[in-house]
Each structure stands twice: as structure tokens, then as C-alpha cells.
Amino acid sequence: MPTLYTDIEIPQLKISLKQPLGLFINNEFCPSSDGKTIETVNPATGEPITSFQAANEKDVDKAVKAARAAFDNVWSKTSSEQRGIYLSNLLKLIEEEQDTLAALETLDAGKPYHSNAKGDLAQILQLTRYFAGSADKFDKGATIPLTFNKFAYTLKVPFGVVAQIVPWNYPLAMACWKLQGALAAGNTVIIKPAENTSLSLLYFATLIKKAGFPPGVVNIVPGYGSLVGQALASHMDIDKISFTGSTKVGGFVLEASGQSNLKDVTLECGGKSPALVFEDADLDKAIDWIAAGIFYNSGQNCTANSRVYVQSSIYDKFVEKFKETAKKEWDVAGKFDPFDEKCIVGPVISSTQYDRIKSYIERGKKEEKLDMFQTSEFPIGGAKGYFIPPTIFTDVPQTSKLLQDEIFGPVVVVSKFTNYDDALKLANDTCYGLASAVFTKDVKKAHMFARDIKAGTVWINSSNDEDVTVPFGGFKMSGIGRELGQSGVDTYLQTKAVHINLSLDN
């Protein structure tokens, strides 16, 4: 029998935990049908943590059957109030176990414990509270009077069995954005964590069970995307799929839906979000927001403001101060323990991502010959894990690959603009449309930008301070659909129209 649990010690926090390692189906941890496993690595050290069971197509089938039976026999007959009660139970358990869950994010994803992982848990608590309260509120239809002898009404009904695929940059938070919304709406779920950050969600499964959710309502199938993710996307008995990750894989998911049963698809994909700084902006505040908007979570944010455009009259001053702030507040050198309060910028997730980001930095330096500033030498001396110093490229032409591609690391490009029209044109010149930020004291200009930019989120005089009560999602190749806020439940409901004929004659 394969090992389905292991003991994990986190001496820095004096935390010991029993880590589940199996697939989670029907409220039980179980081995994969072929016994294959995946090793997970601590990105701060490059050393293995443990190995967990890796699902395959057969396991996906088993999870879908469990989710279908739970939906048909139990969950579709459970009242929305009761669903809210289960989510409230879960909220209490997350509150009790938040330090352990945050510690797992630090260990497995390299997130600085104090400044990042605890923040993720704070968001998870807020959204669980929100979705617990929304279970019995957002599923209401409408009555539609038509003629003297006819009216119609609508019912908001869950899809049924929902699949969810989540990435590694916010492993548990992204899972909870999707999971709690789908459960509040009354669906059963099969969720796949990213292969390099599965531990926190597997531990979270123990809370799902303790919260009282019936067997089969939540099922977790850790495994490789090309196998498990594809099996979910092309499964004939899954009614909806929600995916967060790269635009390329988002396309695969959409295609697999089209080639199978046309399951409903929500996609949260890549971004290359612009931040505009006008000459009338509060420069120090703009710089603080922009630095956080690119260097927080080591730049591994789909909404990171990775393209900065600054009005030419203040450009030099901005660049000088931006570098100073990056060096003073966001440097990495010598701070390689993400459990230590001093560590603000953690490692990137994997050697693959490290190499990918490094190749962009080298391209910028050598091929494109751009001006570059880094807060410390790179590669960083003394670092065992995948640490990359905050990197600022300046005077970057619009055609640069560094300006057009999502780099997903602590790397930012800065360029100039002359006036509003110029700034808007540059900002909209991208295949993405996830987020944007504008810094100005001119209310009119700020709202013109909010009107004109093609992006799902606009921050005025801030950046990346998303809120779980506000809808989130992308224009263009950044995605399809919205999550969070009321949309976070709506996206898991479909509308049924009922026509009523009152006529006595026909």
C-alpha cells in the first residue's frame, strides 16, 4: 500500500502536521490507480519535500462518477442555506488552521510567510465568509410578465459537475476563488492543483471533510496538466470547467471542450498589464504601488503591472526613484529563508520558470541591448533556490519581446509617453486585457482611461489591490468570464426559463 500521509515539520514556526499525499475522492484519500507519484520541491532550496500520488484518466473517471452521484443524490437536494452552513463550518476551520495552511504555501511555493502567505490566507478567509453568505442570495431567478394570459419565470440552477484547474502562483487562494463559488452555487467539484504546488490543497481536503461536506461533493485529482487537465477538459460527463493559467493552455481547454461535450468554460489567463504615470501624479505613492504591483509574489501575478509608461516630463525622476525604491524595499540578496520576516521577495516557483525568466533577462541585456538595473547581482551569490533580483529595464521600445510577453517574474519594463492619446495607444497595444493602473490627480483623465482601456480591471491611483467582492477577469486573450464578487457564484449557475400559459382556450 503506498504511503498516503507523511509528517512535515516546519521548525521555523514550530509547526508539525500530517500531510495527506493521496487523491481525495468521496471524502477519502486514496492511491492513484497506477501507483505513479510526483515529487514536489521547495523552491527556496531546490530540495525535494515529499512525493504525492499522481492521478491519471482512470482516476479522473472515478472522481467524476463520485461527483455525479453526489450531485444527483445529495447535493442538488441540499438547500442553499445548508450549503452556506457547510461553508461557514469551513470558514471556522480555515481560521483555526490558517498558520499551517500558510506554512505549506511557504514550503511548497516559496511564498514569504509573513508578507505573502499570510496575506493569501487573509484573502481566503474573506472570500469564504463572502461565499458562505452568498449561497442563499445569488441563486434567485425573476418573474417576467408577458401577456394577460402568459408569464414566465427564471430559475438559476447549478451546472452539476464542475472541473477546476488551478495554477501554482496562488495555489490555495486560486483553488478557493473557484471552489467556494462553485459550492455556494450548488455544484459538485473535481479540482486539479498544479503539479508543483499540491500540498496545501490536499491538506485543505481534511478541512472539507471536517466541515461536513458530503462525500463526492469535493474531489481532488493532483497530477500533470497534459494528462489530468486534458482528461478533465475533454470529459463527457463534466458540465463546466474553470481554468486559471497560461493563455496557451487556456486555448487547449477551450478546444477540448469544443471537441467533447461543449462544457461551459471560464478562463483566467495571462496578462501584461500597463501602469500609466501622468506628470500630475503623486510620484512617491505611484512608485510604491507600482513596485508592489510587480515585485510582490516575485512578479508571479497575472495582473502584475509589468509595463510601466511614464509621461516624458517626469520620466527621469521616476526611473531614479523607482530604482531606489526597488533596492531599498524589494531587494533579495541574503534573504533566502521565506519563513524569515526579512524575506520579502521569495524564489520563483521552479527551475523551469527560473530559466525562462533568466532567458528574458539575458535577451534584454545581450540581444536587445536595453538599459537594465537589478537590485543585486544575478545569479545571486549564496542562494540555493530559484531567487531572481527585481529587474528594471528602461527606455524599452514597444516592439521589444520583453514588453510584449508575459514574463511572470520580478521583471518590469519602463517607457515614456507624451500625452493621453499616446499613452492609451501604447497601453492598449497588447493581445492581453486583464488589468491596468493609472496614476493622476486629474479625475477626468482617470475616468477617461477607465473608459478607454481594454482591460477587465482598472486601478485608479493604486495597483493590484483586488478585492474578493469585486468581479475579476480579462478582456481579449486574458480570458473568458468573471470570478469573485457576485460573478464568482453566477459563473457557476445557468438560467432556466419556464413559460406558463394561463389561457383557458389553448
Ligand SMILES: NC(=O)C1=CN([C@@H]2O[C@H](COP(=O)(O)OP(=O)(O)OC[C@H]3O[C@@H](n4cnc5c(N)ncnc54)[C@H](O)[C@@H]3O)[C@@H](O)[C@H]2O)C=CC1
Ligand atoms: N494567469 C495566471 O495566473 C497564470 C499564468 N501562468 C503563465 O503561464 C506560464 C507558464 O506556466 P505553466 O505552469 O506552464 O502554466 P500552465 O498553464 O501550464 O499551468 C496552469 C495549470 O494548468 C495545468 N495544465 C497544464 N497543461 C494543461 C493541459 N494541456 N490541459 C489542461 N491543464 C493543463 C497545469 O497542470 C496547472 O494546473 C507562466 O510563465 C505564466 O506566464 C502560469 C500560472 C498562472
Ligand code: BAL
Ligand atoms: N492576484 C491573484 C490572481 C493572480 O495573480 O493570478
